[in-house]
Amino acid sequence: MVSEKNIVWHEGKVTKLHRQNMNRHKSAILWFTGLSGSGKSTLSVELEKSLYEMGIKTFRLDGDNIRHGLNSDLGFAEKDRNENIRRIGEVSKLMVEAGLMTLTAFISPYKKDREFVRSLMEGGEFIEIYVHASVEECENRDPKGLYKKARAGKINGFTGIDSPYEMPVEPELIINTEVMTINESVLKIISYLKEHHYM
Numbered sequence: 001m002v003s004e005k006n007i008v009w010h011e012g013k014v015t016k017l018h019r020q021n022m023n024r025h026k027s028a029i030l031w032f033t034g035l036s037g038s039g040k041s042t043l044s045v046e047l048e049k050s051l052y053e054m055g056i057k058t059f060r061l062d063g064d065n066i067r068h069g070l071n072s073d074l075g076f077a078e079k080d081r082n083e084n085i086r087r088i089g090e091v092s093k094l095m096v097e098a099g100l101m102t103l104t105a106f107i108s109p110y111k112k113d114r115e116f117v118r119s120l121m122e123g124g125e126f127i128e129i130y131v132h133a134s135v136e137e138c139e140n141r142d143p144k145g146l147y148k149k150a151r152a153g154k155i156n157g158f159t160g161i162d163s164p165y166e167m168p169v170e171p172e173l174i175i176n177t178e179v180m181t182i183n184e185s186v187l188k189i190i191s192y193l194k195e196h197h198y199m
């Protein structure tokens with residue numbers, strides 16, 4: 001079909017389904033969302049290691065890393081965060097087309113941005129994982145010293161301090177990192193994937 005912009009979509013002969021069959025597992029986005037310091041990076045790194053050891057093909061996209069490259073032109077104003085998540089959503093969709101279990105670790109504070117990514121995907125391909133820890137707990141952990149800087153007025157619009165975080169309403173999984181250990185959290189996500197026949 002020719003679009004209004006005269007761009008034509010080319011179908012390949014090797015599909016997502018072919019790739020999934022060859023890999024012997026499904027592909028989907030494991031979308032970690034939560035405050036800075038809640039544990040998104042820690043959990044996605046540990047989960048990826050466990051999945052790799054189980055023979056699952058994975059790729060991980062992480063906020064800080066992507067902002068060094070693909071999204072180095074974006075800041076933290078609401079419009080920039082919207083664009084950040086839109087691009088990451090599109091990249092993640094390609095990764096899922098490539099047959100990979102794709103792990104993403106972005107604050108993604110706006111519900112409509114997360115819902116946009118969900119809308120790009122087919123049923124079951126977007127697994128929203130709300131990584132919960134209170135602002136107080138994240139501020140105590142402060143692994144990068146950013147809360148301290150935000151409180152000192154050296155960072156404006158810091159999520160949870162003077163920029164909003166909209167909690168997921170019906171995430172597929174909630175991980176409370178104030179009560180669960182890293183290992184328990186990883187096992188909970190792997191159990192979900194097995195129960196729902198992703199692998």
Ligand SMILES: Nc1ncnc2c1ncn2[C@@H]1O[C@H](COP(=O)(O)OS(=O)(=O)O)[C@@H](OP(=O)(O)O)[C@H]1O
Pocket residue numbers: 035036037041063064067076080081082084085105106107108109144146155156157158159163
């Ligand atoms: N103003 C402000 N608010 C929140 N976070 C900030 C800010 N400035 C810099 N950082 C650092 O950037 C990381 C968040 O980037 P993300 O791409 O995940 O953010 S977003 O999804 O677009 O909101 C975040 O990383 P994580 O701690 O891993 O979440 C911070 O290290």
Ligand SMILES: Nc1ncnc2c1ncn2[C@@H]1O[C@H](COP(=O)(O)OP(=O)(O)O)[C@@H](O)[C@H]1O
Pocket residue numbers: 034035036037038039040041042043105141143177178180181182185
């Ligand atoms: N149960 C837990 N799960 C995940 N991280 C935890 C937990 N308990 C303490 N932490 C610590 O909290 C910090 C979370 O930082 P990080 O993973 O970078 O968060 P985020 O990516 O959400 O900003 C790390 O220093 C980690 O060791």
